[in-house]
Amino acid sequence: MRRWPGLAIALVAGAHGAAKAGETTMDHYTVRAGDTLAMLERTGLAGHGALARVVRINHIRSPRLLQIGQVLRIPRDLLRDEGTWATVETFSGPVALSLRGQPLPTRTGVTIGEGAHIQTGRNGFVTLRLRDASAVSLPSQSDVTIARLRHVLLTGAVEREFTLADGRAHMTVTPMTLPDSTFRVVTPLSVSAVRGTDFRVDYAAADQTAVTAVEEGRVAVDALHTATQAPLAQPSLVSAGLGLAISPHGVGEPTKLLPPPVLEDVGRVQTAAQLGFRxxxxxxxxxxxxQISRDAGALDVIAETRQTSPDLAFASIPPGTWFLRLASIDPQGIEGAAESYTFDRYRNEVHGTMGQATQRRHHIYQFKWSGVADGPVRYRFRLWREGQDTTPTVDEIGLHGNALDVRDLAPGKYHWQIASILLVGHRVIESRSPEQSFQIAQPR
Structure with missing residues (x-):
């Protein structure tokens, strides 16, 4: 690991990053048919003396000598811009939106702009869709502010900056066709700037660690005294499939993302009250x-968990078909590549009890059961002597009730089980109670 004590980190992807300290950011405008300096001043420049500066910087000797295709260099601070917006595409759980301390309505379709503050609570998730179709997904326990969301009138460039104070953010950035467009994610330790890629930024405020994982495209890492000063070393390129851990002590080496874990028992219907995967x-x-989501891309997440054990548990969710996204996390805290699986969730549980009674010299064995299911069910009761499960003593199918009496069983050891059969469309979903056993002694 290369170490620079007390440094902040800048991540810069593509050719267009943040300006160095003391430098003026230059944007570029390509002259089109009909353009004049007066028109450019009227529609796209701001500030007293702006046109004179543009003429001087570009060595324009005559206003009439603009040529179609000529590229003008224009200081960014001379260009007029306007605010743009992001739309809440999906959300679930506790999500709070605010602007300058005032709460905003949290609902699908609401638009937010610069200065908006987004916080997700435990099992809270939100995805924002930008005007160019880029997506910003925030999982639970994340704290983000939209620091910049601007559209430059003359060049058409868009500038997006998000400040991640804590938690995680997954960015899917539409490739930018205009060279002066920017997309940045800022944490207390890092600035990630991309031209068009799929990447994740995690920042743990308690540990003061930042992690970047690149799924598509590439990211370059610059070590800076602050987020605006010049780099101290050549940037390290982080390509797709690699991740980088960052701390106040320095920048680690790019590390290959771990492959996704493999789900066991793929296709098993989740029927219990608590969902369980291994x-x-x-x-x-x-x-x-x-993560459990409504879509394969995990943009509409409803639940997530992080476990050190390979056994992953979730609280109950509504019935239907869902997506499970799995990823491994390495010792540096870098989340690896992900894999998504579909699974069906239909509650269907049954539990049984047994008692007995005597009636006119007959021994009555009373079997009772109860269940919870997402729809009407039928039951199947099976009772067999030990070692004879293929030829059961009792095998009742299609039961509607919740009890069955069996009379005068011969001595021996018996096993019994209840199956709950749920019909979902043309599918049969069967769940079974735990197998139970009992012993009938020989009479003396």
């Missing part, structure tokens, strides 16, 4: 993250 462990992973 993944195959890998020696390099120290933890696993799992």
């Amino acid at each position: 993944v195959t462990t890998t020696s390099a992973a120290t933890a696993y993250r799992a």
Whole structure:
């Protein structure tokens, strides 16, 4: 690890990043048919003396000598701009929106702009869609402010900056066709600037650690005294499939993302009150993250968990078909590549009890059961002597009730079980109670 004590970190991807300290950011405008300096001043420049500065910087000797295709260099601070917006595409759980301390309504379709503050609570998730179709997804326990969301009138460039104070952010950035467009994610330790890519930024405020994982595109890492000063070393390029851990002590080396864990028992219907999944462990992973979402891209997440155990548990969710996204986390805290699986969730549980009674010299064995299901069910009761499960003593199918009496069983050891059969469309979803046993002694 290269170490620079007390440094902040800048991540810069693509050719267009933040300006160095003391430098003026230059944007570029390509002259089109019909353009005149007066028109450019009227429609796109701001500030007294702006046109004179543009003429001087570009060595324009005559206002009439603008040529179609000529590229003008224009200081960014001379260009007029206007605010643009982001739209809440999906959200679930506790999500709070505010602007300058005043709460905003949290609902699908609401638009927010510069200065908006977004906080997600435990099991709170939100995805913002920008005007160019880029997406910003914030999982639970995240704190983000939209620091900049501007559209430059003359060049058409868009400038987006998000400040991540805590938590995580997943960015899917539409490739930018205009060279002066920017997309930045700022944490107390890092500035990530991209031209068009799919990447994640995590920042743990308690540990003062930042992690960047690149799924598509590439990111360059500059070490800075502050987020605006000049780099101290050549940037390290982080390509797709690599991640980088950052701390106040320095920048680590790019590390290959761990492969996703493999889900065991794929296709099993989740029928219990609590959802449970098991993944195959890998020696390099120290933890696993799992998210349940309505879509394969995990833009509409409803629940997530991070566990050191390969057994992943979730609270109950509504019935239907869902997506499970799995990723491994390495010792540096870098979340690896992800894999998504579909699974069906239909509650269907049954539990049984047994009692007995005597009636006119007959021994009555009373079996009762109860269940919870997402729809009407039928029951199947099976009772068999030990070692004879293929030829049960009792096998009742299609039961509507919740009890069955069996009379005068011969001595021996018996096993019994209840199956709850739920019909969902043309599918049959069967759940079984735990197998139970009892012993009938020989009479003396």
